[in-house]
Amino acid sequence: MARIVMKFGGTSVADLDRIKNVAARVKREVDAGNEVAVVVSAMSGVTNQLVKYCTDLSPLHDAREYDAVVATGEQVTSGLTAIALQNLGVDARSWSGWQIPLKTDGAHGKARIESIDGATLIARMQSGQVPVVAGFQGIGPDNRVTTLGRGGSDTSAVALAAALQADRCDIYTDVDGVYTTDPRIVPKARKLAKIAYEEMLELASVGAKVLQTRSVELAMKQRVRVQVLSSFEGNGLGSDLPGTMVVDEDEIVEQAIVSGIAYSRDEAKITVRRVPDRPGIAAAIFGPLSDGGVNVDMIVQNVSADGTTDMTFTVGRADLPRAKAVLNEQIGSIGFAEILADSDVAKISVVGTGMRSHAGVASTMFKSLADRGINIQVISTSEIKVSVLIAADYTELAVRALHTAYGLDSE
């Protein structure tokens, strides 16, 4: 017997037939003797429609009203899923965020969960009832409905799993797990049985969007075991195959040095040429960018020559125009020669907690890329990740080379 939170995203509850499949999948866990709570997103398309209503009325709409409108999508799905479960003879009831209550701060539209009163739901589960919780929403200190921001349903599920002291949180998605890399690029990519929270975070941050970053952070903090699995395999009833467990790295006995290769084409590179090489110059450049809401990722500073230096960094591609505008406003106070921008770049990352105890990971990467004639433009490293910026045309070649170099190819 286990206590499980099962979370189904928008495509898994897109219509009544899929909602019935979700109910059948839940019933199987109940029949297996488990205590189950369900978290659902809005039917796919519904949230977008509701957001569009608000935006069409006013681009600067009141976020409190936006929340009141948009949170209804999940309420509908939770009620319908409860009905579908009851049809199958499973005792179930829907819960809106305010009913639990799932308390958040007052940051409407992007609220953070503060506390969840799990006592009532635990008692219901112990008496055999399945709570079906509307994801993505809570109640703020103003007694009004809040939403957690896009992807908030994953976060709802993980937070609920923590509050309910669940043995695991199963996140049903349109993929069947986390792979060593994108199988569309590397057909020999393998599904990982387990991956550490930290690795999942690094993969998410470089473009492998299986789980929302926030939900993984929360899972890591609360030590919630999260399983990623498909809602579409196995006659639409969800896979019987296990997915990928996202767990504490201590739980992973056979730790690979590198767990996965990720890539992102959503990058742009900026070089600020001939900046005066004096103390405080980095702050003079990156302070205004930060104030302007531009996230800077990789940064390198060239060796100084004749009292000036070149500063190169990456930003999200969508932020490039804003970043250039901010910098051009500062040209007088900073005093640089010119700005070069290049959005035809990709970031390739190798990720693995095993790096902590193994040297040579970066040099394997550099050698593999050099062997294929791929030029590295920028390098950044963290404790469990090495990332390089390369020309975008080489993305697939680089991913395949690295996947092989680190022994990740399946037989």
Place this chain on the structure above:
Amino acid sequence: MARIVMKFGGTSVADLDRIKNVAARVKREVDAGNEVAVVVSAMSGVTNQLVKYCTDLSPLHDAREYDAVVATGEQVTSGLTAIALQNLGVDARSWSGWQIPLKTDGAHGKARIESIDGATLIARMQSGQVPVVAGFQGIGPDNRVTTLGRGGSDTSAVALAAALQADRCDIYTDVDGVYTTDPRIVPKARKLAKIAYEEMLELASVGAKVLQTRSVELAMKQRVRVQVLSSFEGNGLGSDLPGTMVVDEDEIVEQAIVSGIAYSRDEAKITVRRVPDRPGIAAAIFGPLSDGGVNVDMIVQNVSADGTTDMTFTVGRADLPRAKAVLNEQIGSIGFAEILADSDVAKISVVGTGMRSHAGVASTMFKSLADRGINIQVISTSEIKVSVLIAADYTELAVRALHTAYGLDSE
């Protein structure tokens, strides 16, 4: 300065443009110095879609889940209307039933309002804010969302007007008031400036569905002055013309003897032939019908001959098959010869509080119909209404004749 509750139905908030029109209409009342609360229905079509989801999943769905699903339609509209008002510079916020709270009994799907805490909303209105209340919904003793049943938004509005001690409750509809009869049948029908609650109830019960019966009953009980007016006249901003005020009859100085002529084709006539004429026979017939959920309306019992009598009565046309089935089950215990049924009938009613003090209303009716060769099949009367059942083919002829006979034609 007045305190007004303004209620807008589904067609008045069917899309964003109409919601903007509603906001502009509300702003005019605010600009005129009034304190305003708004009650909105779901965008037209939305409630039907949500009901269909529930029904398609299960005809016997849990009414509590039905309520959780269906009540979202009004939540969306209340949020959007608040945004539209804010766009026009009007301070506004949305309120769900549970937030007010609008407390109901636990009869999910058809809940009755028990109490409304008006204090918070009154304080908000006095500080210049417009509460935009989601109609049709409340919160039950189980802390779950309830709905008031179809047409419940009118009832929400009237109950809210009572709780807020409003000077009047304006119900915006797709007609511009209450007419002396259906203008499609009698082009000379006149819009009534005022009509008494009792008259409105009698008209509603015989097919003039301008307001939901429940809302009129509540208005009468709570002495809420209700105005029926159009949301579509006057450049879509709602009519500047006054609609029809539904008020206490004491407020109507120039009381007409007859205020209106109503008709209904939703009737069926049943005759139970050769029933034993003994005490308790009416109970033996109508008890089982009542137990079977069949509402019986007009009843006549013929003069007895040879120890038996004929019992004729009307039921709703949709109930006819059920009524016949119920009676046929009782044929042994009651002991009658046969059942005759006729659904090709119409009920014509003349309604007016002035009848209380004027004799001769019924005889005018009978004479007018007789002059046109219209045969009366059944008669029933109440203090302020005389109804007759006639062959359906004569409906329009009868309505026109009576409209003229009671002096209701406009110049």
